[in-house]
Amino acid sequence: MVPLSAATRPEIPAPAPAALGRVTAATLDETYAANRANAEEASRMAAAHGDRARAAADRAMAAPSRNLLAFDGRGSGRSAEVLGDLAQAGRIAVLVPGSDTSLDTYDRFRATATHLRTELTRQSVPRSTHPTEPRPAAVVAWLGYETPGTISTTVTTTGRAEQAAPRLREFIRRLRDIVGPGPRLSLVCHSYGSVVCGRAAPGLDVDDIALVGSPGTGVDSAEDLHTRAQVWAARGSDDWVGEVPHVRADLFGVTVGFGTDPVSPAFGARVFAAGDGGHSDYLAPGSVSLTNLARIVLGETSEVTHA
Structure with a gap:
């Protein structure tokens, strides 16, 4: 077994999670959009920090096809x-x-x-x-x-x-x-x-x-x-x-x-x-x-x- 996250790494900067009200079936699209936007901002911050791997992971989460009920890049x-x-x-x-x-x-x-x-x-x-x-x-x-x-x-x-x-x-x-x-x-x-x-x-x-x-x-x-x-x-x-x-x-x-x-x-x-x-x-x-x-x-x- 090879651990995939055993190495210590510096803290990666990211924004706080998107501020969302009560999520309902009627507001799912708004929720998804807000979390994608948060993931996109997390990608920019990770890239500026020099962590290209995390920036790419966050960018993938921000793709228009992704439906995120929650996201926190910290x-x-x-x-x-x-x-x-x-x-x-x-x-x-x-x-x-x-x-x-x-x-x-x-x-x-x-x-x-x-x-x-x-x-x-x-x-x-x-x-x-x-x-x-x-x-x-x-x-x-x-x-x-x-x-x-x-x-x-x-x-x-x-x-x-x-x-x-x-x-x-x-x-x-x-x-x-x-x-x-x-x-x-x-x-x-x-x-x-x-x-x-x-x-x-x-x-x-x-x-x-x-x-x-x-x-x-x-x-x-x-x-x-x-x-x-x-x-x-x-x-x-x-x-x-x-x-x-x-x-x-x-x-x-x-x-x-x-x-x-x-x-x-x-x-x-x-x-x-x-x-x-x-x-x-x-x-x-x-x-x-x-x-x-x-x-x-x-x-x-x-x-x-x-x-």
């Missing part, structure tokens, strides 16, 4: 990008990333969101049993927290997840405020992102929480997540996380490890098939896990194949 960066028509979507997936995800590595995270969006579109073709019933879906790539480095002490503790959980809860609350109570809302939580989802889960207004490549959630069972959502879990047979000890211990006042393995019977999640993929393959095109995740998001849970 530090490692924060964003929430929508793929699809959020105002019309009946099914919405929110992707929560794991370690080493930042604006500097955002392209790989966005690629996974694009793969899920493509698969949702493919599976949403009306069937003969429901020839006039479309199943529109949108995907939100949520980079709303400072992720830990793959090789760091923070990746073995819940500290970053505890900081991120209130942000995720607030984001889901705002998202429900935009789309209303009707759409089916699913969290897809990868790797350390599953620790974030575990911390945010109690009382969260979502229908599904899917944990993929999870080292654990910080609790002993799905019941301990205190959520009304259906909890799912999967691990590819070639995922190195399967070799990580699933323990939790208190060392000098710091909790290390994340407890029960989410794919174990003891945890109590609905375990679905993920094929033979590795840690970064859960949303790879054509994969078993991607097919199943799309079925979960679309509410076609009877078609999910099990491990």
